[in-house]
Amino acid sequence: MKKAEIRKIYLAKKEKLSKVEIEAFSKKIFTRFMSEFPLKENQKVHCFLSIPEKGEVDTNEFLNYFYENKIRVFVPKMIKTELIALEITKETPLIKNSWGIKEPAGEVDSGVKDFDFIITPLLYSDHFGNRVGYGKGFYDRFFSEVNPNAVKVGVSFFPPQEQVEDIAEFDVPLDYLVTPTEVLSFGNLESKSTK
Incomplete structure (x- = not known):
């Protein structure tokens, strides 16, 4: 199935989820992530x-x-058309941008490329880790510029079907979903399930 068609289907599926479902599913995703990927102090x-x-997974x-x-x-x-990475702490104030999305102030990239994990938003991923995002290609460009050993983890309410x-030449697949x-x-x- 083509990305445009998948995008349409999964945008509609997300719209049907209630706040209660989003909250419950997000907690389950967090629990599964933590059981699979035990993180250590100072990892990035x-x-x-x-x-x-x-209707995104609540992070x-x-x-x-x-x-x-x-x-x-x-x-x-x-x-503009570039995705940069800013380091934040619990105390970092987040302000809404012109699209109503909360983000930290500042426009200077941290310069960090050696991430241990990249938790990635998406609409859908298939059984091979090919993701369908919102169609702008920001994350594919970002993945190509950072440490290739960074573990790319997609989080989704829906299983691959x-x-x-x-798939385009520049598309970068996920390592895990x-x-x-x-x-x-x-x-x-x-792909192998680690149920």
Whole structure:
């Protein structure tokens, strides 16, 4: 199935989720992530700030855990057509941008490229880690510029079903997908469940 069609289907599916479902599924995703990836102090995690209005996986529990366990947190920020990474702490004020998305002030990239984990927003991922985002390609460019050993983890309310057919040359697949029910690894050609 083509990305545009998948995007349409999964945007509609997300819109049908209630706040209660989003909260419950997000907690399950956090629990599965933590059981699969035990993080250590001073590791560097790039994690998106979720947009509740878009029905995204709520990353607040991730962020609070990282702060409490002295894991360094970096978040994405859009500057024109570029995605930069800013380091934040629990005390960093977040302000709403023109799209109503909370983000830290500042427009200077941290310069950090050696992330241990990149927790990635998406609409959908297939069984091979091919992700369908919002169609701008920001994360594919970002992935190509950072440490290739950074573990790219997608978080999604939905399991893989349809295969993404129109993979572009610059598309970068995920290493793992965490859903409320399982963790999928894409280390080989065949994905393996780590249920």
